Amino acid sequence: MSSTARKKRQSYAARNRPGRKRANRLVRIRDLEFSHEGRFGDAATLFKGVNLDVYRGQVVAILGPSGTGKTTLLKLIGGQLSPAQGSIEVDGEALSMLKRKGLYQLRKRIGMLFQSGALLTDMTVFENVAFPVREHTDLPEVMIQDLVRMKLEAVGLRGAESLLPAELSGGMARRVALARAIALDPMMVLYDEPFTGQDPISMGVLIKLIRELNRTLRLTSVVVSHDVQETLSIADYVYLLAEGEVIGKGTPDQIRHAKSPRVQQFLRGEPDGPVPFHYPAEDFATQLLGGIE
Amino acid sequence: MISLLHHWLLQLFSIFRRLGRGQLFLIHLLGGVGVILLRFRLVIQQLYAIGVHSLLIVIVAGLFVGMVLGLQGYNTLVDFGAEESLGVLVALSLVRELGPVVAALLYAGRAGSALTAEIGLMKATEQLSGMEMMAVDPVHRIITPRFLAGFLSLPLLTAIFTVLGVFGGYFVAVPLLGVDDGAFWSQMQARVDFYDDIQSGVIKSVVFGFVVTWIALFEGYDATPTSEGVSRSTTRTVVHASLAVLGLDFILTALMFGA
Amino acid sequence: MMKQNRALEVWVGLFVGLGIAALVVLAFYVGNLSSYNSNSGYLLEARFDEIGGLKPRAPVTISGVQVGRVTAIHLDNQEYRAVVRMEIDPEKMPLQRLNEQGEQLFDEQGNVQLCDKNGVPPACSTILFEDAAASILTAGMLGEQYVGLEPGGGALAFLYPGDEVRMTQSSIALEQVIGQFLFNQTDKDQ
Numbered sequence: 001m002s003s004t005a006r007k008k009r010q011s012y013a014a015r016n017r018p019g020r021k022r023a024n025r026l027v028r029i030r031d032l033e034f035s036h037e038g039r040f041g042d043a044a045t046l047f048k049g050v051n052l053d054v055y056r057g058q059v060v061a062i063l064g065p066s067g068t069g070k071t072t073l074l075k076l077i078g079g080q081l082s083p084a085q086g087s088i089e090v091d092g093e094a095l096s097m098l099k100r101k102g103l104y105q106l107r108k109r110i111g112m113l114f115q116s117g118a119l120l121t122d123m124t125v126f127e128n129v130a131f132p133v134r135e136h137t138d139l140p141e142v143m144i145q146d147l148v149r150m151k152l153e154a155v156g157l158r159g160a161e162s163l164l165p166a167e168l169s170g171g172m173a174r175r176v177a178l179a180r181a182i183a184l185d186p187m188m189v190l191y192d193e194p195f196t197g198q199d200p201i202s203m204g205v206l207i208k209l210i211r212e213l214n215r216t217l218r219l220t221s222v223v224v225s226h227d228v229q230e231t232l233s234i235a236d237y238v239y240l241l242a243e244g245e246v247i248g249k250g251t252p253d254q255i256r257h258a259k260s261p262r263v264q265q266f267l268r269g270e271p272d273g274p275v276p277f278h279y280p281a282e283d284f285a286t287q288l289l290g291g292i293e
Numbered sequence: 294m295i296s297l298l299h300h301w302l303l304q305l306f307s308i309f310r311r312l313g314r315g316q317l318f319l320i321h322l323l324g325g326v327g328v329i330l331l332r333f334r335l336v337i338q339q340l341y342a343i344g345v346h347s348l349l350i351v352i353v354a355g356l357f358v359g360m361v362l363g364l365q366g367y368n369t370l371v372d373f374g375a376e377e378s379l380g381v382l383v384a385l386s387l388v389r390e391l392g393p394v395v396a397a398l399l400y401a402g403r404a405g406s407a408l409t410a411e412i413g414l415m416k417a418t419e420q421l422s423g424m425e426m427m428a429v430d431p432v433h434r435i436i437t438p439r440f441l442a443g444f445l446s447l448p449l450l451t452a453i454f455t456v457l458g459v460f461g462g463y464f465v466a467v468p469l470l471g472v473d474d475g476a477f478w479s480q481m482q483a484r485v486d487f488y489d490d491i492q493s494g495v496i497k498s499v500v501f502g503f504v505v506t507w508i509a510l511f512e513g514y515d516a517t518p519t520s521e522g523v524s525r526s527t528t529r530t531v532v533h534a535s536l537a538v539l540g541l542d543f544i545l546t547a548l549m550f551g552a
Numbered sequence: 553m554m555k556q557n558r559a560l561e562v563w564v565g566l567f568v569g570l571g572i573a574a575l576v577v578l579a580f581y582v583g584n585l586s587s588y589n590s591n592s593g594y595l596l597e598a599r600f601d602e603i604g605g606l607k608p609r610a611p612v613t614i615s616g617v618q619v620g621r622v623t624a625i626h627l628d629n630q631e632y633r634a635v636v637r638m639e640i641d642p643e644k645m646p647l648q649r650l651n652e653q654g655e656q657l658f659d660e661q662g663n664v665q666l667c668d669k670n671g672v673p674p675a676c677s678t679i680l681f682e683d684a685a686a687s688i689l690t691a692g693m694l695g696e697q698y699v700g701l702e703p704g705g706g707a708l709a710f711l712y713p714g715d716e717v718r719m720t721q722s723s724i725a726l727e728q729v730i731g732q733f734l735f736n737q738t739d740k741d742q
Contacts, residue, residue, distance in 0.1 A: 075422075078425075078426050080422065080425055080426065104428040104430075105428070107425075107426055107427070107428035108427075108428045110426070111426075112423070112426040112427075114419045114422070114423050114426075115419070116418055116419050118418060118419040118420050118422065118423030119420070120420055120424075121415075121418070121420070131427070131429075132427045132428075132429070135427070135428075135429045135434070136428065136429075177423075180427075190426075337560070337561065337564050338560065340564045340567065340568070341560045341563055341564050341567075344564070344567045344568075344571075345563045345564060345566075345567045348567060348570075384582050388578065388582065388583075445568075446567075448571070448575075449567065449568060449570070449571025449572070449574070449575075450571065452571055452572075452574035452575045452578055453570055453571055453574045455574070455578060455582075456574040456577045456578060456582070457574075459582055478581075481582060482581070482582070482583070482584050483584065483611075484696075485582055485583045485584060486583065486584060486609065487579055487583040487584055489609075490583065491578050491579060491582070491583045494578075495575070
């Protein structure tokens with residue numbers, strides 16, 4: 001990192017000293033508002049005033065029903081989308097202030113695990129993991145080989161290095177993607193629905209990996225998911241999102257014992273409750289009668 | 294009525310937005326040319342996928358188009374006792390028009406659709422997005438090499454198509470129909486002008502290569518990331534690229550050969 | 553992996569090589585690039601009453617051998633005649649060496665001594681005499697038109713590069729020939 005950027009970061013930390021924990025904060029989201037743009041310029045609001053903090057070294061889980069924009073939230077943190085309102089700061093840098101170059105510098109320190117794995121289909125497992133290393137460094141081939149095999153060993157797939165992504169099972173693909181995400185030794189890894197569509201064994205493997213990598217590589221992890229039990233079992237802190245708002249936050253225990261009916265409905269998986277079973281519609285009887293006329 | 298008008302206006306608006314996005318996309322991808330030329334291996338890989346894979350269809354089509362031209366031309370020219378001019382007829386029609394246009398249409402169908410589908414699927418499977426999160430610009434890393442390779446491939450494919458077409462015409466004219474060997478070549482060489490004919494044919498193929506590759510890549514990059522969206526983009530690539538080739542051909546012909 | 557790369561490179565090399573070879577074939581075998589010699593020729597001019605369908609780039613020949621091309625055609629405003637400028641390839645119709653009196657020089661075998669391509673007057677002249685003639689001819693009945701030069705021989709002096717060929721025979725239009733023929737026929741009948 002350039003010295004000016006470091007200075008900027010220090011001065012930022014100095015300005016925000018009141019609490020000691022501030023310096024430890026890696027992601028700070030305030031009053032976030034975001035809407036998806038529809039095909040003809042209409043908009044669907046995803047977030048209305050979300051506040052969220054991620055502290056260094058923690059595994060932070062963001063839970064919520066599908067369609068609440070959890071993936072969008074990760075893209076906002078990664079700077080792929082920009083918010084309509086509010087601020088997002090990552091590692092002390094406000095994303096809205098960053099130019100393209102600064103954003104790319106920041107992204108080199110962030111790994112992201114996509115739901116689909118997002119492996120490059122025309123490259124072997126080895127080349128996929130080597131991809132970010134080759135793109136961003138001029139390391140000699142021997143060192144790249146060692147580095148890639150180390151990362152593959154960490155996810156237990158060193159033996160699969162010559163396979164193509166199409167030859168991998170879903171769980172294996174996700175582990176390869178994880179190896180790729182940590183290839184450049186990032187400070188933070190974002191996990192997008194890591195447990196979706198996994199059999200119990202791969203799920204167990206992934207849970208173990210997320211927890212262990214977070215500890216051994218001193219990562220910070222943000223896990224976005226709707227699998228309640230698995231996520232609660234590894235998280236240090238949990239945010240519950242629904243309808244564009246944070247409806248609950250706290251340690252897994254605090255969440256489990258929260259009194260809010262919406263939180264309880266989500267945790268227990270009840271079909272109807274504060275979050276209605278029916279998609280908003282006009283009264284059914286009226287609609288039926290209207291059809292007759 | 295008003296809602297229909299409203300709908301049309303919105304459609305028009307979205308067409309202009311697409312055009313604008315296409316321009317920005319072009320500028321973005323051209324910005325990566327410098328970096329990619331230093332990593333020419335990436336372009337070579339794409340030359341294989343785009344150029345070499347289109348070779349067979351271009352060779353076969355070139356031969357047959359030339360043979361048909363020879364046959365048809367002979368039947369017309371023989372009435373005027375001018376069958377010696379068959380070489381001129383075959384060569385001029387191929388060099389000026391059929392070579393660049395037919396090769397570009399084949400290229401749009403063979404390589405253009407493949408490019409769109411590939412990029413569209415990469416987008417649908419989050420590969421482009423994933424690259425962006427790895428701090429790698431997907432437009433520079435993925436699109437620019439393909440653009441350069443396509444831009445280089447089409448003029449070469451066109452030249453191959455044209456030469457094989459001329460030989461196809463020769464095979465029909467000389468051994469089959471008994472046109473004089475010497476007259477076939479000498480008349481052709483006397484009448485096909487390097488600057489007027491061949492150079493303008495090459496200019497056409499360069500322009501077509503640029504435009505068809507651009508359309509194909511943009512359609513892929515701009516595709517709705519679903520299987521339906523990718524399939525619609527692929528169709529659009531073939532239709533739009535073919536129309537662009539035919540329209541541009543008229544404009545270029547008017548510019549170069551005089552209205 | 554390595555082997556696969558090599559095959560790929562061979563194929564791409566083959567493709568590019570084939571493409572470039574095709575361009576070369578187009579330029580030299582299908583087209584006429586081989587007949588262009590960029591700017592190395594010398595100029596001659598001729599004025600015609602009627603050029604018919606003569607176009608720039610039409611061939612210039614002597615006894616049917618192509619020695620150059622028409623480079624430009626324009627109208628002489630004073631005389632209302634067409635000025636045809638021709639570029640002659642010195643490889644095909646060379647310049648000859650002259651002595652101070654403007655006479656040809658011969659070597660031991662009795663051959664005319666030639667200048668190299670860049671020879672300049674008055675030491676070098678064309679091999680055409682001053683009474684050389686230029687006519688506009690048609691290849692076949694309906695073919696393209698070209699300029700035919702005749703070297704002359706009655707005069708002692710030679711034409712220099714850039715000179716004008718004074719004796720000209722204009723293009724003969726088919727209508728004129730037919731008209732003349734009919735006119736002669738009616739004359740005979742009377």
